[in-house]
Amino acid sequence: MTVPPARIRTLTIDGKDVGAREDETILDVARENGIWIPTLCQMTGLSNIGACRLCLVEVAGSTKLQPACVTRVEEGMQVTAHSDRLAEYRKMIVELLFAEGNHICSVCVTNGHCDLQWLAQRLEIDHIRFPYLYGKRSVDASHERFVLDHNRCVLCTRCVRVCDEVEGAHTWDIMGRGTNARVITDLAQPWGESTSCTSCGKCVSVCPTGALFEQGKAVTEMVKHRELLPMLLTMRGRQR
Amino acid sequence: MSTDLTPPTARSDAERGEPKPKVKAATVWLDGCSGCHMSFLDIDERLIELAQHIDMVYSPLVDPKQFPDHVDVALVEGAVSSEEDLEKIKRIRKHTSILIAFGDCAVTANVPSMRNSFSVKDVYQRGYFETATRRAGVPDQVVPKLLPQARPIHEYVPVDVFLQGCPPPADVIYGLLTDLLAGRKPNLTEHTRFGR
Ligand code: SF4
Ligand code: SF4
Ligand code: SF4
Ligand code: FES
Numbered sequence: 001m002t003v004p005p006a007r008i009r010t011l012t013i014d015g016k017d018v019g020a021r022e023d024e025t026i027l028d029v030a031r032e033n034g035i036w037i038p039t040l041c042q043m044t045g046l047s048n049i050g051a052c053r054l055c056l057v058e059v060a061g062s063t064k065l066q067p068a069c070v071t072r073v074e075e076g077m078q079v080t081a082h083s084d085r086l087a088e089y090r091k092m093i094v095e096l097l098f099a100e101g102n103h104i105c106s107v108c109v110t111n112g113h114c115d116l117q118w119l120a121q122r123l124e125i126d127h128i129r130f131p132y133l134y135g136k137r138s139v140d141a142s143h144e145r146f147v148l149d150h151n152r153c154v155l156c157t158r159c160v161r162v163c164d165e166v167e168g169a170h171t172w173d174i175m176g177r178g179t180n181a182r183v184i185t186d187l188a189q190p191w192g193e194s195t196s197c198t199s200c201g202k203c204v205s206v207c208p209t210g211a212l213f214e215q216g217k218a219v220t221e222m223v224k225h226r227e228l229l230p231m232l233l234t235m236r237g238r239q240r
Numbered sequence: 241m242s243t244d245l246t247p248p249t250a251r252s253d254a255e256r257g258e259p260k261p262k263v264k265a266a267t268v269w270l271d272g273c274s275g276c277h278m279s280f281l282d283i284d285e286r287l288i289e290l291a292q293h294i295d296m297v298y299s300p301l302v303d304p305k306q307f308p309d310h311v312d313v314a315l316v317e318g319a320v321s322s323e324e325d326l327e328k329i330k331r332i333r334k335h336t337s338i339l340i341a342f343g344d345c346a347v348t349a350n351v352p353s354m355r356n357s358f359s360v361k362d363v364y365q366r367g368y369f370e371t372a373t374r375r376a377g378v379p380d381q382v383v384p385k386l387l388p389q390a391r392p393i394h395e396y397v398p399v400d401v402f403l404q405g406c407p408p409p410a411d412v413i414y415g416l417l418t419d420l421l422a423g424r425k426p427n428l429t430e431h432t433r434f435g436r
Contacts, residue, residue: 104351105435106344106406112435121433126402127347127394134389198370 011077026037026068026079029053037081038090038119041156042069043206045229046165052156054093054119057081088194091123099130100179102137102151108210109222115208116154135179142192145215146204148183153211155181162229171197183211205229263421266298266311267342268332271352271390272318275407276343277301279313282410290414293421307331313420315342315413319349320396320429324384333397336362336366338420341392342433344406351406352390360386401425405432 009020013035024032025048030037041052050070057068060078068081080086097103097116137150160172160183171194174185185191201236204212205225213222267277277300283290297308307328314336318324333339344350355363363386369376393399403416412431419426 098348102353102357103434104348104354105433106350110433117434121429124427124429126404126429127341127392127399131395132349132353132391134353134358136357 009073009075009077011073011075011079013079014081020073022073024073026057026066026071026073026077028083029073030068030079030081035081037068038123039069039209040115040119040154041158043158043161043229045233046158046161046206049157049161052093052154054090056086056089058086060081083217087123091125094119094123094125095128095130097154098125099132100127100135102134103209104151107219108152108222109213109217109219110152110190110210111220113220113223114210133179137182140191142190143194143197143199143214143215144192144202145199146191147213148185148191148214149211149213150182151211152209153183154209155183156208157183158206158208159183159212162202162206166229166232167198167200167202169196169198169200172203202229260293262295263293264297264308264310264312265294266296266307266314266332266336267301268298268307268316268318268328269300270318270328270346270393271315271321272343272345273351274300274317276315276317276345279343279405279407279410280413284410285406286414290417294417295393307335309335311336313338313340313417314394315340316346317342319345319352319390320387320393321352321390322384322386326387326396329393329397338399338400339393339397340403340416341394342403343408344404345429346393347402347404348434349390356389356391360388381429394410401428403428403432406434408432409436 007022009022011020013026013030013033016033016035018029018033027037027039027042037057038054039052040054042048042055048069050067053067055068056065058080059066067084094116097119103116105114105117108114111117139149139150157172157174160174163172164170171185173184175182175188185194186196191197204214205228207224210222246399267280269277295301297311298304314332316329316332316339318325320329341347364378368378386427401416403412405412412428415431416426416428
């Protein structure tokens with residue numbers, strides 16, 4: 001009788017022995033074991049793309065840092081999720097997002113309910129060491145129910161993925177490169193003129209910042225409904 | 241005659257019955273809305289307790305017009321936005337031991353920075369012509385000239401403590417000052433953040 005190949009992998013994270021299914025990522029296993037790794041672009045229920053690099057971890061034997069959300073576990077892997085070097089890089093990534101966008105938390109619709117702001121506090125960022133760019137970014141308020149404020153967009157593409165993978169409308173895309181990259185609706189037309197958007201609001205609820213919000217919301221009033229996506233996927237029987 | 245055998249130098253000032261020299265403190269108002277100063281006043285009756293340890297040597301709340309030659313701790317509210325702000329912050333840095341960036345405008349440039357993606361010319365046009373109901377024109381006296389952008393203090397001079405918040409909560413200001421008086425450097429991100 002042949003024994004089926006082992007489907008379980010054993011590894012260590014921050015010195016702790018952990019077991020995982022072979023198809024899991026380092027981030028999955030860390031979460032199952034109560035080890036917090038900061039993330040921004042990742043969202044359970046959407047595809048993982050490794051875009052923000054906040055979840056970088058050290059893997060013994062490699063000098064390259066690996067994004068935990070898209071790195072599969074391997075037998076005997078020794079993962080370091082918390083070190084001074086990682087803490088410094090994570091801080092720098094969040095600081096660069098603040099320096100690049102125009103984040104004015106005190107007058108923001110999601111002040112107090114924002115993933116970026118929360119990460120800054122959690123990573124003990126008390127000021128931004130990089131010079132602010134203060135680039136010119138626009139606001140699209142043409143949609144009858146929602147607003148897109150590029151000043152607060154961190155290009156995580158959660159909106160792009162939820163609209164494509166869950167709603168099936170694929171209204172969103174990314175245009176341009178580097179600091180000129182922007183999320184766009186349809187072929188860079190005003191959102192309000194989009195023929196593909198069903199006005200379902202999924203993009204607004206998954207957006208980690210105040211970049212997408214409901215019309216009429218004032219400072220601190222925009223609370224995102226994070227529970228909607230997992231609930232929806234469970235009801236559809238398609239939890240990733 | 242005193243029966244205390246401890247030599248006077250081994251006793252604290254208080255035990256010797258001598259008042260501890262007061263800490264020379266200043267608060268400064270650059271390009272901000274004074275909300276941080278209001279929050280400072282919200283310390284309420286604890287101000288009386290602080291006043292026993294602090295000498296307020298310069299502030300919009302007291303009289304002196306010139307920033308003194310030596311200040312132990314200065315709370316600076318607001319972004320560096322005009323030529324006058326820039327001169328002030330340089331002088332403050334030179335004459336201050338502990339410089340605190342006081343509130344989001346000082347730390348991030350915050351609301352004053354909302355003009356930064358426009359040119360100063362366009363800002364003047366909007367402020368002194370389009371919205372003027374009479375005597376349109378850029379003032380050439382008293383009102384200092386704007387710098388190209390409003391920027392945080394630490395982009396011009398080194399800052400010792402960053403106190404985030406818009407405005408920072410009164411309790412956090414009080415906690416910071418009492419910590420500094422006791423010689424401790426607190427972790428402020430535990431208590432406040434951008435926009436709080
Ligand atoms: S999106 Fe978040 S980080 Fe950006 S201004 Fe709003 S609250 Fe601050
Ligand atoms: S509202 Fe729905 S359909 Fe429209 S862009 Fe957002 S996710 Fe896509
Ligand atoms: S609009 Fe929101 S969800 Fe979309 S990329 Fe920007 S920050 Fe992410
Ligand atoms: S969460 Fe892994 S790269 Fe963004």
